[in-house]
Amino acid sequence: MAKPRVAIYSLTCCAGCQLEVLDTEEFLEIVGLVDIVRFPIAIAKKEEGPFYASFVEGMVTTPQEIETVKQIRKNSKFLIAIGACATYGGVPTIRNTIPQRKAEEIVYGKNAGHIVSIKPAGVGEYVEVDYLVHGCPINKHEFVRVVKALLAGIVPLQKDEAVCTECKMKGNKCLFKEQICMGPLIQSGCGATCPSVGLACYGCRGPKEDANVDEFVMLAKKQGYNDEEIKNLLGRFACTAKQFRKYLG
Numbered sequence: 001m002a003k004p005r006v007a008i009y010s011l012t013c014c015a016g017c018q019l020e021v022l023d024t025e026e027f028l029e030i031v032g033l034v035d036i037v038r039f040p041i042a043i044a045k046k047e048e049g050p051f052y053a054s055f056v057e058g059m060v061t062t063p064q065e066i067e068t069v070k071q072i073r074k075n076s077k078f079l080i081a082i083g084a085c086a087t088y089g090g091v092p093t094i095r096n097t098i099p100q101r102k103a104e105e106i107v108y109g110k111n112a113g114h115i116v117s118i119k120p121a122g123v124g125e126y127v128e129v130d131y132l133v134h135g136c137p138i139n140k141h142e143f144v145r146v147v148k149a150l151l152a153g154i155v156p157l158q159k160d161e162a163v164c165t166e167c168k169m170k171g172n173k174c175l176f177k178e179q180i181c182m183g184p185l186i187q188s189g190c191g192a193t194c195p196s197v198g199l200a201c202y203g204c205r206g207p208k209e210d211a212n213v214d215e216f217v218m219l220a221k222k223q224g225y226n227d228e229e230i231k232n233l234l235g236r237f238a239c240t241a242k243q244f245r246k247y248l249g
Ligand code: SF4
Pocket: 013, 014, 015, 016, 017, 018, 057, 058, 082, 083, 084, 085, 086, 090, 135, 136, 137, 138
């Protein structure tokens, strides 16, 4: 029986999430289970759909990329956004807080007139996405879990617990009093990677649905953070997240 055809697409980004996929200890096992017909960082072939599943890394920043994601959606039974860029637009959405033309001129100077770009956004802004694998970069173990679930015909439930939950389950000492930690706001799934090594969570997985941002901001202010610093914290990976909009202007 033919193996399910799987494609990995890369839009505008640093390709770090693809690197994580390549780095998974179970990569050879995955190759045994599926036929990878597109994987820009690893193979030259670029086959067309239909695909059983497409994994899309990177944000949408050009009109062509809007067409690309629509085509991917049309050709894929499952479409999975991987990484902060594909789920929320990632770090470059910080430019969405200034006018588009101004952002282009800052980067390209007098050549900005030749640039055709749009505000960076996640894939879900344009097409329906079946599952979001969060993180910058993604957690490779979560990626493997999602692939295996899809192969069983199951779309995993999107988690909506805070990083704090995983942090507590690991028995970590809470860092909040010493460092501003975004764990209470951010979606779990990374295994509380940063607090487990003594570093505050800086929010790379984006906010959980019911994140209590008002409370977080109040606590941050008590710790001496000003409005600009709070804006920079919240907007670092997910300027497009509705939960943060009130504080991002
Ligand atoms: S989410 Fe982070 S690691 Fe992944 S492609 Fe975007 S910038 Fe790179």
